[in-house]
Amino acid sequence: MEILVCVKRVPDTAENEITVRKDGKDIVRDDLVYSVNEWDNYAVEEAIQIVEDKGGSVTVVTVGDGDSEEVLRREMAMGADNGILLKDDAFVGSDGKGIATVLKGVVQKGKYDLILCGAQADDGAGQVGGMLAALLDVPYASLVNSVKVIDDKKLKVGREIEGGNQEMNEITLPCVLSIQTGINEPRYVGIRGIRKVASVEIPVLGASDLGLDAGAVGKAGAKVKLVDYFVPELGAGAEMLEGSTEEITEKLIELLKAKGGLK
């Protein structure tokens, strides 16, 4: 099975201090460290596991700048066979549909049975997967937390739905799936793995390579525009309980009872 996984390089949110730039158009990026978007990492692991089981190959693709190459290498160190970097000044400032359009271009240049995306990105809106499927006119399943290959025409996919319930679907290939975290346990990528793929050539494709009209993507084609970034002001309503553990517990029980949370 030929699988394409769309990945994104995002700021590592764990301990980074995210501050908004003065002009409100972006965050301050000087002291940030970046990594593969967590959801995408699960998607790549899932693709690798399918290929290990059924054969085929995994290609990882990202839309980004020169720095984005590092996430492709990391995923290749993990076990993806090929990487493609989609880089063009024309792509800068794309909205979700713009990114989906660029990705559509790369999908049509290859022959993929399955396209995986992360369900969302740390800094994204969770829209590209669905849009890509629509643009390609192929079926789509979102928030997928299990994938089973039935044959080369069909998959059985599980989706997590509200309340911890599980829904199972059959879906026809080719299709796009957006992958939820927890679907697997992504393998570790060590320094050694990254070094092994350090010199592998990664093709860089631009708008003309993909046969895209530069006006349809990037800032020019964006119909959704970022207006402002800001940190919401701290509202009232939060109360810190103080005292010893016993006192805090008692107060909490009282509060819960008073508001009807405990009967």
Place this chain on the structure above:
Amino acid sequence: METVLIAPANYSVLGIPLILFSLLIPIAGTALFTYIIAKRLAPLVKAAPDNRLNNIPQRILQVAKLWLAQWRQPRYRTAGIIHIVIFFGFLTLSIRSCSLVIIGLSEDFVFPGLGGTLGNIYNFLKDYAATAVLVACAFAAYRRAIVKPARYAVPKKYGHEHTAEALFVLGLISTLMLSESAFEAAQLAAQSQKGIAGDFVAPLTLVWFWKLIFSNTPIENLQAIHILSYYIHDLTFFFFLCFLPMGKHFHVITSIFNVFFMRVKKGNIKPVRHGVPDDKLDELESFGVKKMEDFTWKHLLDFYTCADCGRCSDQCPANAVGRPLSPRFISIKGRDKIFKNYPLRGDFLPSEPLIGDIYEEDEIWSCTTCGACEQECPIGIEYIDKMVDLRRGMVDDGNVPQSLQKPLSALEKRGNPWGKMEKKRAEWTNDLPENVTVKMFDAGDTAETLYFVDSITSFDDRMQNIGRATANVLAAAGVDFGILGKDEKDSGNEVRRFGEEMLFQDIKAHNTEVILASGATRIITADPHAFNALKNEYEGLPPVEHISQVILKKIRSGAIRLKPIEDDSRIYTYHDPCYLGRHNDLYEEPREVLDAIPGIRRVEMTKSRDRSFCCGGGGLMLFYEPEEEQRMGVLRVEMAKAAGANVIVTACPFCLVNMEDAIKVAGMEGKMEAIELAELVDRQIIR
């Protein structure tokens, strides 16, 4: 001397001269033994290289101490004494047993030099040796079969009990002792019945008892006993020899080699592959141990050598808290796998991945690398390097628990396992008193001494206090010191021990560069893990000292004076951090510092110094989520309580984290306190 009985060399049964058997048994026995040993050596030849021919004088010393003098045996007193008796008995009797084999061919054979007085002395000694061995065997059998010490038990998942094998071998040894003495006693009894004065018989020896028993036995029966006991001895001797390489008694043969080849340096981890320098590591196709032959030959020799005595697992903190690790079975399972893959007859089997076969992932990640097992092993078996090699293999395959992936990735990106920002690394210095200044090498300051803080002291809210205490103490002692600030990265002690070798190499290269660029001429640290890494894993750095060494020197020189303990209800005990004690032999300095505080009441825990019990592990071990029944720290604070202490002093930030957590978990808040050595000194210092 006139003999009454016909010697085996001259005796015939049904016209067949028995000398034939005297010749055949040793030839067949030796041939079979050689064949078995050749088969056993095959995997060692295929194994990874290991550099064990350095430091020869020290190795000889180790053989003299651990092997010949049985240095570590009395650490378990009863078993140790029994073993020492059997060991020295064996050594003494080996000459006799060999000469007996030749006596079967030539009646009057004596080893050169043992003909005269020396021979008489030897005969006297070997008779007592044989007797002592038999008595020791009886005790050993009693312990094995009746007392059944807990550490010999085999948990179900590791297979069946090993008692039968132990008893069988004790039976073989006893047979050797009884037959050797009966052979001799039959001759002496016959001589004495004929009124011929025989050799002096040492009283209360086996020979003496046999002679007494045989005093009225008819000569022809004595002749039969003489011949029979000879061949029983001969057969048992060669059977035993060939049986040794079949199980745990292989140690009788291998232990001398294993002790000779055991590790001579402490605190360091073996290179990924001996003979491959760090800058050539990228060229290796695979990292670490994935299948049996990836172990070094010494590590396979370890498997052969394990005597199954269970001391390692008895001391192992992971085993004590119910983690799925028992070092003893790392060896036993390894040995059994070699035996299976390299059968004595038939083709060798193809090698398969060890993880998922004989070892489990959690088993290998459970080890805190505290070193208690290696410290205890009487015959120099190594575990830490094996654990690290197996982890290297798992890391290479991407097989790392999710709980460890985040801290490893943070170490790669930010140089600390929490992923905290580099620029915040020196924030702990913000709350120092006005008269204490910490110079910043990263801001261009210069100082004679570099204080290497390491990650946990830099970033953990509670442990930052150790940093401040260390700075206060150094300032009070008049030490001119600075820190690396944002340029410092984690020392990487656990990065290496958790198998991420290339990340460790990167960290080491970075730290080495900034340390050398700082121009400092000595390094001080209060973190034993950093101390160990900088001292034993890095190269070319200025000398490294632990804060306890510095404090002690300053106390002795009078630069630091301490005021008396005010609260006389406080009873202190010192907990040895593994990376200060076992891995670096620093036991006395912290104790002397404590004892220098006037009025301090200090007690020792039963498990202290090189038998200290790991708090739960430091570095990346803080992030690992093991399967366990309870925490090591909880057991440790209970030990402190049992010793009568209510303050645990340690000299390691990780120990302090684990102890303080354990005090809460054990519900001993208010009854037990944990404090770090520099913190305590800072509190007591006269300024």
